[in-house]
Amino acid sequence: MKKLALIVSNNLWSCPYVKIYSKLLDGWGIDYDIISWDREGREEEGIQYTNIEKSRNPLCVFMSFVRFSAFVKRTVRKNNYSKLIVFDSQLGIFLASFLKKYYQGNYVFDYRDLSIEQKTLFKKSFSTLLKNSYLNVISSPGFKKYLPQFDYTLCHNIDIIKAQKGLMPVAPPDYKQGIKVLTIGAIRQDLNYEVIDSLGDKEEITLSFVGKGPFSSNLEGYVKDKGYKNINFKGFYKKEEEESIIRDCTMINIAYPLIPSHISALSNRFYNSLIYRRPMIVTKGTIQGDFAEKYKVGLTLNEYTNLASEIINYLNDLNNSDYDNNCKMLLSKIIEENELFEQKLKDFVVKEL
Incomplete structure (x- = not known):
């Protein structure tokens, strides 16, 4: 049995x-x-x-x-x-x-x-x-x-060993050759039309969508219709490629709408932002926005009309040492919470009927 x-x-x-x-x-x-x-x-x-x-x-x-x-x-x-x-x-x-x-x-x-x-x-x-x-x-x-x-x-939906590795020193992004904004994973509508229009044809910024999802083709068709040259789509990727893809970007796009399913969720991008020290772009009023504001680990916005200038201002003001420490602080909290879960699950497994 x-x-x-x-x-x-x-x-x-x-x-x-x-x-x-x-x-x-x-x-x-x-x-x-x-x-x-x-x-x-x-x-x-x-x-x-x-x-x-x-x-x-x-x-x-x-x-x-x-x-x-x-x-x-x-x-x-x-x-x-x-x-x-x-x-x-x-x-x-x-x-x-x-x-x-x-x-x-x-x-x-x-x-x-x-x-x-x-x-x-x-x-x-x-x-x-x-x-x-x-x-x-x-x-x-x-x-x-x-x-x-x-x-x-x-x-948390995160591998605890991967999270622990995130407590080690991580090189900050080098954006002297241009700012790279990344949307990785399942590509949904979210607020991506707003993000696309705000960053479209901004010479100093590249926007990449890496992954597939229900809105991939819609967004790609929209970009083609608009003629934006600085936005690209790369489709599926292997899991082992994820780290190098993220390390190559400057910031991670997690622009979510203010609806219950999105207000309440923590995405894989949220965790990857912390682990690889690539600041997140999040919506104020979401749980991800709350964490970003409290721990100062990203750019939180009410709306995305002036996203390009917001990104540039954020990066110009970013203190990499403070940001690194803030990411470690939040990751440590996440690890502690998962360790508590592990202990409770073990207690359940060994509990006699």
Whole structure:
């Protein structure tokens, strides 16, 4: 009998935070399964439920979750796991009654994004899910504003070893040959049209989009239509290329709109900005903007009309030594929070039933 099951309602490649758990469990010598939903016909490790979604119609999505949750219940009963780790609120809500009945106090719930729990219809089930868990984990303190009042433990979406390396000396960016602003990772709409128009054809600044996402082609087409020559798109990149790409830039663009999902989240770019000492460009009023202001690790703005001059003024006033120390201070806080999470997870794993 395997002690644990990690349950995630997506392909594993799109859920890197699952590796935070699997690495810890491997290190502790804990036997576990990963139960995942294969939405793409992509073979991955563990126990897979394959259902390639062809429609995002709400009813179709609802029925897909009904079928996946039924698969999960069958698999859990068959393998008789002693404890579970459940990821994301959609899946958690569909499993809430099952978890309360059979795993009360013997599951961890991990929350990474605002979702259907914000709708009145699902609030009761979501509260049941939180109330009956051993531990409720969130990846950003910004989520607390939108969640019921429970105890939450932070687990930042960052490799702690990578974060610890970020405490070592890092060379500041050299922008004497020009300022390079980078948007890396999943390319979404966010406030990127505003950023593009503000930086378009500014001779002293280059804007790069490296990665793919639902708005990549839209943004690239917009740049072509506008005729901006200093903005480029580079598509997918290998994970091992990420560090060199970031080190080659001057600042990192994290211009988010003021909507709940973006106000509350901490992005991968946020962490990479701190680790590689490339100041972030963030929106005032978001959790990332709050951290940037408190620790003085980036440029925070209400709007992006005069972004080019704001960037130049910020860099001219930047004290690299102070900035370096501020990044280390915030990284140390993040590491401490993840270490606390690790201890709580270990307590859960070794706890007797």
